[in-house]
Amino acid sequence: MIRLRTVSKTYGSGPSAVTALNNVDLHVPKGQIHGVIGLSGAGKSTLIRCVNLLERPTQGVVSVDGQELTGLSGTALNQARHRIGMIFQHFNLLTNRTVFRNVALPLELMGMPRGEIRDRVDPLLKMVGLDDKTDQYPAQLSGGQKQRVAIARALASRPKVLLCDEATSALDPQTTGSILALLRDINRQLGLTILLITHEMEVVKSICHCVSLISAGALVEEADVGDFFTAPRTKLGRRFLNDFLELEPPRALIERLEASPGEHSHPVVRLAFSGDAVSTPLISRLARECGVDVSILQAKVESIQDRTLGLMIAELMGPAEKTREAIEYLEDHNLNVEVLGHVQRDA
Amino acid sequence: MSNAMLELILEATLDTLYMVALSGVISALVGIPLGVLLYVTRPRQVMAHPLLNRSLGIITNIGRSIPFIILMVAIIPFTRMLVGTSIGTNAAAVPLTIAAIPFVARLVEGALNEIPPGLVEAAQSMGATPWQVITKVLLPEARGGIFTALTVTAVTLVSYSAMAGAVGGGGLGDLGIRYGYNRFNPTVMLITVVVLIVMVQGFQSLGDYLVRKSDHK
Numbered sequence: 278m279i280r281l282r283t284v285s286k287t288y289g290s291g292p293s294a295v296t297a298l299n300n301v302d303l304h305v306p307k308g309q310i311h312g313v314i315g316l317s318g319a320g321k322s323t324l325i326r327c328v329n330l331l332e333r334p335t336q337g338v339v340s341v342d343g344q345e346l347t348g349l350s351g352t353a354l355n356q357a358r359h360r361i362g363m364i365f366q367h368f369n370l371l372t373n374r375t376v377f378r379n380v381a382l383p384l385e386l387m388g389m390p391r392g393e394i395r396d397r398v399d400p401l402l403k404m405v406g407l408d409d410k411t412d413q414y415p416a417q418l419s420g421g422q423k424q425r426v427a428i429a430r431a432l433a434s435r436p437k438v439l440l441c442d443e444a445t446s447a448l449d450p451q452t453t454g455s456i457l458a459l460l461r462d463i464n465r466q467l468g469l470t471i472l473l474i475t476h477e478m479e480v481v482k483s484i485c486h487c488v489s490l491i492s493a494g495a496l497v498e499e500a501d502v503g504d505f506f507t508a509p510r511t512k513l514g515r516r517f518l519n520d521f522l523e524l525e526p527p528r529a530l531i532e533r534l535e536a537s538p539g540e541h542s543h544p545v546v547r548l549a550f551s552g553d554a555v556s557t558p559l560i561s562r563l564a565r566e567c568g569v570d571v572s573i574l575q576a577k578v579e580s581i582q583d584r585t586l587g588l589m590i591a592e593l594m595g596p597a598e599k600t601r602e603a604i605e606y607l608e609d610h611n612l613n614v615e616v617l618g619h620v621q622r623d624a
Numbered sequence: 625m626s627n628a629m630l631e632l633i634l635e636a637t638l639d640t641l642y643m644v645a646l647s648g649v650i651s652a653l654v655g656i657p658l659g660v661l662l663y664v665t666r667p668r669q670v671m672a673h674p675l676l677n678r679s680l681g682i683i684t685n686i687g688r689s690i691p692f693i694i695l696m697v698a699i700i701p702f703t704r705m706l707v708g709t710s711i712g713t714n715a716a717a718v719p720l721t722i723a724a725i726p727f728v729a730r731l732v733e734g735a736l737n738e739i740p741p742g743l744v745e746a747a748q749s750m751g752a753t754p755w756q757v758i759t760k761v762l763l764p765e766a767r768g769g770i771f772t773a774l775t776v777t778a779v780t781l782v783s784y785s786a787m788a789g790a791v792g793g794g795g796l797g798d799l800g801i802r803y804g805y806n807r808f809n810p811t812v813m814l815i816t817v818v819v820l821i822v823m824v825q826g827f828q829s830l831g832d833y834l835v836r837k838s839d840h841k
Contacts, residue, residue, distance in 0.1 A: 355751035372839075
């Protein structure tokens with residue numbers, strides 16, 4: 278539904294040029310919710326603005342619903358944009374228009390007759406739960422309500438695609454939850470394809486099917502959300518995940534961690550497991566079958582949409598060859614094992 | 625005070641109102657579009673056009689940098705060509721309008737600059753043409769700011785019109801100079817000033833009311 282091929286965006290030229298996007302390839306199939314996560318300045322905003330050509334890529338091809346947008350301009354581009362809805366971090370509602378007239382705006386722009394506009398807008402306001410606020414002005418609404426108006430507005434022209442630019446970043450956690458639930462409903466009911474950018478793992482965790490990681494203008498990792506939360510493949514991915522899960526070894530232990538094993542040292546590992554492994558008593562088996570004791574330093578269970586994910590930081594205690602066997606044993610049972618370091622034991 | 629004197633004051637008040645209204649309306653009709661043009665031709669705006677933007681900017685600045693009293697006499701030939709005379713309220717309205725146009729334009733440009741860029745971006749994401757961005761987003765959103773700009777302009781025009789009066793434009797300024805100053809009549813001077821104060825207060829209150837009514841920020 279959305280396809281970006283070798284898209285690059287450079288601001289300025291010559292030695293002062295800044296590359297905001299570097300050779301980005303992205304494909305979002307119909308009906309999918311795809312999240313792009315990255316730190317600020319990574320190029321998220323530029324990326325999402327390249328999809329509806331608010332920013333024109335310096336290079337590459339953007340197509341939405343089979344139509345190549347990069348080849349369009351003027352009227353043709355404006356018509357293509359009617360099929361792409363967009364919502365923003367700061368809502369961007371017109372302050373001098375009522376809720377009703379804000380939602381009506383895209384239809385007015387398309388030149389729809391008044392009567393038809395009313396028939397289109399009323400059900401939308403009902404769907405976002407604001408049919409009692411029709412004649413109020415945005416200044417009278419809360420942040421969550423404003424974003425609901427913006428969602429209704431984005432859907433008014435019946436788009437195939439919805440772009441969400443940090444849509445929940447200005448909202449409190451509870452409101453974020455309700456807006457995300459609304460987006461999920463829209464995705465299911467209307468089969469709408471959603472591309473969203475965010476810096477919050479919570480957003481990715483609760484509604485995305487697929488996630489891409491952006492860093493310095495390039496997509497560095499792309500994965501199914503369940504896989505990403507179990508085993509991110511890049512260092513940046515692990516950093517996002519660990520920050521989100523707050524799963525770090527105790528501070529006192531971090532200070533004692535050494536990169537390479539010593540004579541009397543034990544590995545400290547981070548274990549991630551999902552699916553059947555969650556309900557298997559692996560730790561006690563490890564003790565029995567490998568003769569390795571396990572000291573659990575931290576553990577938690579997360580629900581990532583319909584999957585359960587177990588996470589643990591543990592020290593494996595035993596002779597070097599035994600602990601090595603233990604790690605192999607865990608990997609054989611489909612656990613993701615990451616050795617964080619080694620701690621020296623006083624004999 | 626004689627009836628004749630009161631009649632003179634009334635007539636002068638109406639003259640001043642006439643000059644302010646005439647030059648105010650024309651300068652709004654020209655200045656608002658010019659202000660919009662100054663804004664939308666800026667780099668990265670909906671009708672970005674650096675060359676046009678810079679040219680308009682220079683012309684506007686020239687208009688604003690000429691002291692009104694000099695502008696008034698400098699364009700006398702032009703005024704004569706336009707209204708046939710260089711004396712009277714219609715003649716005074718010409719330099720007043722010319723001085724007010726760049727003034728309005730810059731104030732309107734400033735009012736538009738207050739609109740968060742995200743609003744324009746949102747409209748563009750919905751497929752708005754530049755013309756639609758101007759008529760559906762920029763002008764309605766800047767309504768309050770534009771009314772403020774026009775109020776400031778009206779008040780400025782009241783004081784400029786007094787200056788115009790001094791060179792044969794008529795109105796309260798003319799009256800104050802001729803009767804109050806040249807003929808040492810402090811009562812006329814005082815009344816002139818009081819009428820001007822009331823007039824300015826009136827414009828300001830009307831402007832504030834319109835801003836309140838039109839803006840829902």
